[in-house]
Amino acid sequence: MVNGRMPPAEIEKRSFAIIQAELGGRTFPADIVPVVYRVIHTTADFDYADNLRFSENAVARAKAALQAGATVVTDTNMALSGISKGTLAQLGGRALCLMADTDVAREARARGVTRATVSMEHAAKLDGPLIFAIGNAPTALIRLHELIADGAVQPALVIGVPVGFVNVVEAKELFIGGDTPYIIARGRKGGSNVAAAIVNALLYQLVKREGF
Numbered sequence: 001m002v003n004g005r006m007p008p009a010e011i012e013k014r015s016f017a018i019i020q021a022e023l024g025g026r027t028f029p030a031d032i033v034p035v036v037y038r039v040i041h042t043t044a045d046f047d048y049a050d051n052l053r054f055s056e057n058a059v060a061r062a063k064a065a066l067q068a069g070a071t072v073v074t075d076t077n078m079a080l081s082g083i084s085k086g087t088l089a090q091l092g093g094r095a096l097c098l099m100a101d102t103d104v105a106r107e108a109r110a111r112g113v114t115r116a117t118v119s120m121e122h123a124a125k126l127d128g129p130l131i132f133a134i135g136n137a138p139t140a141l142i143r144l145h146e147l148i149a150d151g152a153v154q155p156a157l158v159i160g161v162p163v164g165f166v167n168v169v170e171a172k173e174l175f176i177g178g179d180t181p182y183i184i185a186r187g188r189k190g191g192s193n194v195a196a197a198i199v200n201a202l203l204y205q206l207v208k209r210e211g212f
Helices: 007-021 033-043 060-066 077-082 086-089 102-111 115-123 137-148 168-173 192-203
Strands: 052-054 071-074 094-097 130-136 157-161 183-185
Touching: 007 033, 007 060, 007 115, 033 052, 033 192, 060 130, 060 157, 060 183, 060 192, 071 192, 077 094, 077 192, 086 094, 086 192, 102 115, 115 130, 115 137, 130 137, 130 192, 137 157, 137 168, 157 192
Parallel strands: 071 094, 071 130, 130 157, 157 183
Antiparallel strands: 052 183
């Protein structure tokens, strides 16, 4: 029977139980379980159980950065809106997206490049630990990889989950096996909602709440 009065926490609890059951006994390292489950919960797509790739100690490093008041940089306002900024603020952190910044837009037009490219360059100059959550623009991921190679920025974590067809797979693969901590969704799938879900899964491991 449909229950339209079920509290949100109960809906989430039951959703995670369904996910666990439908994974058919599959197990994951304890630290990545909340990330995998929350992405599946957000997308209803069980492919992420196989598509998500984690560098060694990526979750531990990301949690340490969040506890140190990290800034989470997104490539879309949609991802920004999906991040639990109140939870992030409890840890002394913040989230921002520079895509709509007037200086970024002006510079991108003048140089003939994407705003995503320029926004990564500007974000690389920010102080403190940085987590990049890229869910839409492969050009952001490509430029970020170049900035890392040049020593311009050392992210605490790169979440690389852009969705699409052009340069998406190639941009993600730049990080696989590299030295920068990463959580990557291999293949074409991803999106701003996935980027936000991963950030929230990390946050909710640090700030107590119901569910995962």
